Amino acid sequence: MAQRIREDARLIILKELGKQTDERLHSGQLTAALYAYGGIDREREWVHGELDWLAEMGAVTLTKPGSVVIATLTEKGARHLRRAIAIEGISRPSRGGE
Numbered sequence: 001m002a003q004r005i006r007e008d009a010r011l012i013i014l015k016e017l018g019k020q021t022d023e024r025l026h027s028g029q030l031t032a033a034l035y036a037y038g039g040i041d042r043e044r045e046w047v048h049g050e051l052d053w054l055a056e057m058g059a060v061t062l063t064k065p066g067s068v069v070i071a072t073l074t075e076k077g078a079r080h081l082r083r084a085i086a087i088e089g090i091s092r093p094s095r096g097g098e
Helices: 002-019 027-038 044-056 075-081
Strands: 024-026 060-063 070-073
Touching: 002 024, 002 027, 002 044, 002 060, 002 070, 002 075, 024 027, 027 044, 027 070, 044 060, 044 070
Parallel strands: none
Antiparallel strands: 024 070, 060 070
């Protein structure tokens, strides 16, 4: 169950980044989005860990100005959202993008 929550959270993060004009959000915004769209209620440190994992996979890049982490969607992350590739450890998006 914990692994499924992580995989779903990673997908929600990528989707939220993809909705932004500049394809980036800070960790506080992502923490709120995880709760709003996935019912995933975790501390910011947990979200930071998932962002670090996504960065290691090449799905996002991170900027860390102080205690906040800013994530930016990469082309690889966008390709996962389009279902052009599958990144192991991130839930697959539905075909309709929902």
